[in-house]
Amino acid sequence: MVKKIFAQAYLWILLLLLYSPIVIIVIYSFTEAKVLGNWTGFSTKLYTSLFTTGTHHSLMNALINTITIALLAATASTLLGSVAAIGIFNLKSRSRKAISFVNSIPVLNGDIITGISLFLLFVSLGITQGYTTVVLAHITFCTPYVVLSVLPRLKQMNPNIYEAALDLGATPMQALWKVIVPEIRPGMISGFMLALTLSIDDFAVTVFTIGNQGLETLSTYIYADARKGGLTPELRPLSAIIFVVVLALLIVINYRAGKAKKK
Amino acid sequence: MNKRFLVFLSSRKSWTLPYIIFSAIFVVIPLFLIVVYAFTDDNGHLTLANFQKFFEHPEAINTFVYSIGIAIITTLVCLLLGYPAAWILSNSKLNRSKTMVVLFILPMWVNILVRTLATVALFDFFSIPLGEGALIFGMVYNFVPFMIYPIYNTLQKMDHSYIEAAQDLGANPLQVFLKAVLPLSMPGVMSGIMMVFMPTISTFAIAELLTMNNIKLFGTTIQENINNSMWNYGAALSLIMLLLIAATSLFSTDDKDNSNEGGGLW
């Protein structure tokens, strides 16, 4: 019993440490002070000004860019990665190892290396960097994670179910669509979610591939902001909102997964 | 076209083709370009000058060594904090709720820079000076979930009967941990170490923000050079870091490709 209390206490202290900065952001999103850490009384002005059109145009633009880039990159890498995983699963072990190795490069490589290597690619090819290059770069580091989450589903699958579908009269394409895809769907979804998260969170790769045409994502916006000296106060309510939305989403997903399991 | 290639195209193996082409363009060629740039000068002539510059510059080497040191310390602290947490989370006697696990992963969903700036605010709040300590704390704070999660995963999947077998054979709790649990969770520990060490060694913006630009890490050095259009020197520094990463992953690689040979099945 003592052991349990001790263990639980450890977890909660660790969580407190992890969450304290986020808590601070949330608290200070309800005050007007320009500098984080100054309390000038309760106010929701930052929230209203965040949503007032015009005032923080560039911040909202960065947010929209971040989300659209993430959606595009995650969708593309889910398609590319799932098709690749099916192909890899069918390969003989030697070529499979070779592709798995190439697949693991962007995972193991530091972000900065991936960023610089892509930067050099675009520069050498004389491609102007902007929205497209960022999306391509994000697909590059997201796809391996999709492959890694789809492949295990294929390996776990009873190999006979594909044959069973053929046996029952399905053409290879029908069997793929009606049997294999439903089987790997959970892997595709978790791959997509992972890709989305990685893309939204990315800074290092984005900063090297975004070019200088004035395009901003949330990460580069914050970075530029922080370098200039202070954080735009409206970032506090924005971060707080993002955090709450993600928290709510996760709780809902977890709750539903738990319920589905019980059923 | 030769016949074997046609057979390849008609089988489902050819589904790897788009990804092979994509990886060739966006993974293999770019890495190759780093090597090319590292060994050439501004005019494209072959040269070792970039590496010479690195080795003649005590400042650069110092930053490099210092970064490795910081990464090792961060990884160790993450391991010391993260292992007990992962162990408690996976132990059904001590923790029943899956939500706890989610709570530990949740901070990863908040933008890394926002989290870092919030940490800076936290230090300000308690008037802790921004320096080496803050840097390590900030990195640990950012990366400890990456340590907890893989360890939790292996501990979770571990067959409980190993522990019972160890107890049955007369091991005391400490021996059970040292002789059974720890060795069995090594794959998780290794991937945790990789997942913390790799980003810490190559980080740049986080360090900048956490120390108000007082401490420079190797990543920052690389980024500055690229930003100042010193692409060749930047590429050489990247190549050095790439070699370090390659060495680390070779060191921690165990052949865990225990996939059954289901190749060619469909």
Added chain:
Amino acid sequence: MQEDKSIIEVSHVSKYFGEKTALDDVTLNVKKGEFVTILGPSGCGKTTLLRLIAGFQTASEGEIRISGKEITQTPPHKRPVNTVFQKYALFPHLNVYDNIAFGLKLKKTPKQTIGKKVKAALKMVGMTDYEYRDVDSLSGGQQQRVAIARAIVNEPEVLLLDEPLAALDLKMRKDMQMELKEMHKSLGITFVYVTHDQEEALTLSDTIVVMSEGKIQQIGTPIDIYNEPINSFVADFIGESNILNGKMIHDKLVRFCGTEFECVDEGFGENVPVDVVIRPEDLYIFPVSDMAQLTGVVQTSIFKGVHYEMTVLCGGYEFLVQDYHHFEVGAEVGLLVKPFDIHIMKKERICNTFEGKLLDATHVEFLGCSFECAPVEGMEPDTNVKVEVDFDKVILQDNEEDGTLTGEVKFILYKGDHYHLTVFSDWDENVFVDTNDVWDDGDRVGITIPPDAIRVIKITD
């Protein structure tokens, strides 16, 4: 009546996986409406044969016809057969109804018809009211019933069953065997059933096909196969048996265990080595008397529910005997066997024969290795030769490094006073060994052949 018409014709089919031969020139005809069982130990090629018929793999050589139509290269979805898999292979994302309706929906059957057919199929397998259950919530036996329903609902001409009961427990397996037999009767379609369980094969089939090492050993009714096994492999694999080395003195007289016995077999020639098979239930056991053909001492005795199973040592040979009467261990007993219960089989081989090449006067190469042999005269080096080695001269060693070459023990036959082993050498050839040492299936061994055991024979053409 079309009873005698062949529905499946497999002719001279071989299948190679790289270097390995899974099926070696297999020819088999299955009659319409028959219940055929392909029986053999694991790795004998029985599943490969089934998969070739289903179309999951294509034959390397030979031809397969179903209902007279050549289908060797036809993809599985165009074949008039359906398969029941060992691990059920139900689609986990569909419920019971949708699993069974899968094939019908692909054929664009009208919805109402599908509903009726699915209900009928479920009734057939005794799973009425399970339509909307999740397949994961079913027990193994129930899942297998659904898998059977999913196959038969398509009304295939042939139902292929790949060890469908192997994953079930004993009681369930017995019940399902009866139900399958019933189902076969009422559906009237052809069943091709693969199993490694000889009892299951004897219970279910009209015809049994015994396979080993990619070859068909014997085809026959269960009674034929049991009573008249064609070789020692079949005799050992089907039921329990005493298999001994013997010698055919002349027609209707055989000598084994140091005694001459009357038998009913003829046409083997005179003084020819043969294998003698006696089923344990065909040996009469009684207190020693004048009637005894053999006398011996009871070594072990185990109660098996209905009968006792005893081993009796007679003049160095061990006999397995089953009888309702119990004899104490150590008791002296007499044994008797009736002439028609002695089964004589021609020996497949009386010694190892290899193709080889003479290297020099005292060295010969075969099985991929160079062996020292007794000096050979009258032959040039580099001549191709035949090499013979007696079974009991081959030496097996625990330590793989000690042998000239290595191999794996694959098949063990107890012959009363010694073991006859088949060792699969790493040169992909079988070496047959007689030994008194106990080895296990799958043991890795080193193989040595002493020089004086190697007989080099000139090939005369």
